[in-house]
Each structure stands twice: as C-alpha cells, then as structure tokens.
Amino acid sequence: MEISHAHQEINITPALQARIDELLSHYPADKKKSALLPVLHEVQDAHDNWLSIGLQDKVAEILEIKPIEVYEVVSFYTMYNQKPIGKFMFEFCRTSCCALRGAEDLMEYTCNKLGVKEGETTPDGLFTVVGVECLGACGYAPMLQVGDFYKEHLTTAKVDALIDDCRAGKVDLHKLTITE
Structure with missing residues (x-):
C-alpha cells in the first residue's frame, strides 16, 4: 500500500458540506459512520479525486469517528485514491x-x-x-x-x-x- 504525504488543500465548501449533510440525513444521528462510503466519494470528487491523510482526518472529524476508521476503509477499497492521480x-x-x-x-x-x-x-x-x-x-x-x-x-x-x-x-x- 502506497500512501502519499503530498500536500492537499482541504476545502469543504458550503456546497460540499450541504451534500454531506444531505447524505447524513439518510442515517440515524448516532450512526454517522454509516455514511462513510458515500461521504468519502463526495469528498474525493471535490478534491482532485484523491484523499490525503489530512483529508481523511477531516472526514473522521465530520463523521465524529476515529481517523483509523477512515484509513481502514480508504486503504481497503481501490475506488479511493491515496495519492494524486491523472485526470x-x-x-x-x-x-x-x-x-x-x-x-x-x-x-x-x-x-x-x-x-x-x-x-x-x-x-x-x-x-x-x-x-x-x-x-x-x-x-x-x-x-x-x-x-x-x-x-x-x-x-x-x-x-x-x-x-x-x-x-x-x-x-x-x-x-x-x-x-x-
């Protein structure tokens, strides 16, 4: 597993936050982690199609879960990119x-x-x-x-x-x- 430590600007725009909030509305308030996969997709799409460690930490913060819970998912599924990729x-x-x-x-x-x-x-x-x-x-x-x-x-x-x-x-x- 190759993890990039390249710098990535974290930009949770109001539109992205609204989309995350909409996704979270589909789950019980105490089960935010259930939205992890769709939230990761939205966040990755909004950040040049990759997820730095810092961005994964931000997702953990938004979902009120431990960062390791995000790392485990991102490193398991090939649909999440841990380094910059081509267009x-x-x-x-x-x-x-x-x-x-x-x-x-x-x-x-x-x-x-x-x-x-x-x-x-x-x-x-x-x-x-x-x-x-x-x-x-x-x-x-x-x-x-x-x-x-x-x-x-x-x-x-x-x-x-x-x-x-x-x-x-x-x-x-x-x-x-x-x-x-």
Missing part, C-alpha cells in the same frame, strides 16, 4: 473474463504507450493506469473504466483512440460520453 484513470479489469480476453496485454500495451508502469501517472498528469478487480461487464471483455465511463471489447486501436480523445479534450467524464 484520466484507466482502470483495466483483470479478472477471469477480461484476463482470458487479453486485458493484461492491453494494460501492458497502454503502459508502454504512455511510458508508465502500472499505478503510475504520466508526467503531464493526464493518465494513470491501474488494474482492478471485476467491473461487472464480463460479457463485454476486455474492458476498462475511465471515470464512470466503460470502454468495452477493447483492442489496441480502441485504446489508442481513447488516449487520443482524452488528449484532445473530447472525453467528458461527467456526461460519460466522447464528444466529436
């Missing part, structure tokens, strides 16, 4: 179906093309490449996820096109589309 994180599924259909080779191809190793971010800060467990799209293997967007039936040509589209600013991770 586009390519998460290659590498479980059975995708592995049998060449996902490992495509991930290696992507890493070589971008000049990084698995888990690293390109010097321009655009791309991070990681392997993850099942993404639940076995019928479309091999596949990857970038943001909330799935790219299925991958080939090297599709990976090349996705990288080019990302570099050209055509990938909108909020609309889950690639614009023309």
Whole structure:
C-alpha cells in the first residue's frame, strides 16, 4: 500500500458540506459512520479525486469517528485514491473474463504507450493506469473504466483512440460520453 504525504488543500465548501449533510440525513444521528462510503466519494470528487491523510482526518472529524476508521476503509477499497492521480484513470479489469480476453496485454500495451508502469501517472498528469478487480461487464471483455465511463471489447486501436480523445479534450467524464 502506497500512501502519499503530498500536500492537499482541504476545502469543504458550503456546497460540499450541504451534500454531506444531505447524505447524513439518510442515517440515524448516532450512526454517522454509516455514511462513510458515500461521504468519502463526495469528498474525493471535490478534491482532485484523491484523499490525503489530512483529508481523511477531516472526514473522521465530520463523521465524529476515529481517523483509523477512515484509513481502514480508504486503504481497503481501490475506488479511493491515496495519492494524486491523472485526470484520466484507466482502470483495466483483470479478472477471469477480461484476463482470458487479453486485458493484461492491453494494460501492458497502454503502459508502454504512455511510458508508465502500472499505478503510475504520466508526467503531464493526464493518465494513470491501474488494474482492478471485476467491473461487472464480463460479457463485454476486455474492458476498462475511465471515470464512470466503460470502454468495452477493447483492442489496441480502441485504446489508442481513447488516449487520443482524452488528449484532445473530447472525453467528458461527467456526461460519460466522447464528444466529436
């Protein structure tokens, strides 16, 4: 497990606090910890998609729990990033179906093309490449996820096109589309 000690500005804006309060309203007042996963998602999204130790401490303070309770969750789930990542994180599924259909080779191809190793971010800060467990799209293997967007039936040509589209600013991770 690699933990970054990079500085991260903690900015709980009024809008973010309102969203956290809304999430907390779904749970009994004495069970704030129950909101930990969705609160971590919201806080991570609002902080360049990663959670520093300081930010995890802030979440613990907001939820009135011990910091270790946050660290345990953040270090267990791969959906929480403990270090700065690229604007586009390519998460290659590498479980059975995708592995049998060449996902490992495509991930290696992507890493070589971008000049990084698995888990690293390109010097321009655009791309991070990681392997993850099942993404639940076995019928479309091999596949990857970038943001909330799935790219299925991958080939090297599709990976090349996705990288080019990302570099050209055509990938909108909020609309889950690639614009023309």
